[in-house]
Amino acid sequence: MTTASLRKPSAPKGLMLSIHVVTWNVASAAPTVDLSDLLQLNNEDLNLDIYIIGLQEMNYGIISLLSDAAFEDPWSSFFMDMLSPLNLVKISQVRMQGLFLLVFAKYQHLPYIQIISTKSIPTGLYGYWGNKGGITICLKVYGYYVSIINCHLPPHMYNNDQRLEHFDRILESLTFEGYDVPNILDHDLILWFGDMNFRIEDFGLLFVQECITKKRYKELWEKDQLFIAKKQDRLLREFQEGPLLFPPTYKFDRHSNNYDTSEKKRKPAWTDRILWRLKRQPAKANPSGFLLTQKDYVSHMTYSISDHKPVTGTFDLEVGMRHINDYVSYVWVGDNQVSRGNNLNQVYINISAIPDTEEQFLLCYYSNNLHSIVGISQPFKIPSGFFLREDILSEPEPQL
Known part of the structure; x- marks a missing residue:
């Protein structure tokens, strides 16, 4: 015989989770290089609990898609091989053509993570084609709703209005009927990242290159389309982003750190971004209940298999007591x-x-x-x- 006794909730107030977010337009490349630096595996000071990995422009030819449907895709297998020895388990993934989103978590957190939903929102060809759009995984983490969005927005300088329209369309399409919090804007945290394709307006190529060479990035921020849009759009303004203290991540000659030397000579831009939005809390809310702090926001210049450089953001997520049922x-x-x-x-x-x-x-x-x-x-x-x-x-x- 055994006896059951009810105890006070054991999840400690102020439990800290370390989260590493990766976004990378891989331009159909295969995972052929060591990604230890990208995943911060060489950083002994970090003990990461959750990895969130978003890729864009994965190879989505018909042969590749059929192969991935029958077997684990190469990128997923590659990440699992690297992370499983560290007691990290792939808990969810979603793919829409070239868009791919993976979430890994350490064993000890699995009892506290619930997969709520995975969704795909195509926006290419008026919503009928998934070469552009967003994919999402919604989780309940220690009782808090966390939505993760990986997106690929329309390219080219002149498509800024279309990018903003697709941003709104993706957000409006994310509803979760049947759950306590059906509206994504009421979720506790939204992590939104990907190849957003925002460009640098007005400045010419030579001026942009000079600012990059001399690391005068702040001069370029004022003409960054996303920076401008955040000032004007009420909803977009609620999304935060760390300072862009790294060079523009697009467009490079493959297998080099040289910006585009082709005939088109495309102007460099910060196309690859990581944003987040915390649900607004009442003024008297407990400040230690749910907090996200960005510890790092960097690009990784050593990776050159694509014309984009990957970008990572490392966060500390503090979760406190929420509801007895959790x-x-x-x-x-x-x-x-x-x-x-x-x-x-x-x-x-x-x-x-x-x-x-x-x-x-x-x-x-x-x-x-x-x-x-x-x-x-x-x-x-x-x-x-x-x-x-x-x-x-x-x-x-x-x-x-």
Whole structure:
């Protein structure tokens, strides 16, 4: 016999999660280089809990798409091979033609992460073609709604209005019927990144190149189309971005750090961006309840398999107590241990999963690695007249 006792929620107030976001237009290239620097694997000071990886312009020819449908795609396999030795598990992915979004999390966080939804929003050819648009994964992380969007917006200098229109269209398409928070704008955190294709207006090529050479990036910010749009658009203004202290990430000659030397000589631009939006909190809200702090926002110039350089952002996400249903825990102990507190195993279970009557039971799978329940059955009844003989219970398990 065992006895269950209800404890206070065990998720500590102010739990800190370290999140690493990657955005990269790979221009149909295969993962042929070491990505340790991109994933911050060489940084001994970082202990990352969650990886969010968004790629654009993956190879989406018919042969590639058919192959990926039958087997794990090369990029996904590559990232899994690098991250699984660090106890990181791929918890969700979504693909729409060349757009790809992956989320990895450490084992110990899996009981607290729920996959709410994955969606694709094509905006190419009036919404019928997925070469442009956005893909999203919505999670519930420690009781908080977190929406992740990877996008690829229309290119070219003159398409700025179209980019902003697609931005709004993607956002308007993200609703979550049947959940407590159906409107994405009410979610606690939106992480939005990708090849947004915003360009630098007015300045000529030579002036832009001179500013880059002399690292006078601030002079270019004022003419960056996204920087301008954030001043004018009320909704876009709510999205934050770290300072652009790295060179424009587009457009490079492949396999070099030289900006476009072709006949077109395209003007460099910060096309690859990472934005975030925290839900507005009341003035008297507990400031330590849910906070996101950006620790790093950089480009990675050493990677040259594409005409874009990858961009990463590293964040600290502080999560505090939200709702009892997200943190209810039970402690299962032997009868002779009820009054003692030594060597107890603590498990976590949502209170909504508890059977309504004493006649119902649950079958749970307990993981010794996670020290928690990781699988749970629907409530069921044991038929009357069903008994377990003590001699059967005491028999050793058969050797397979």
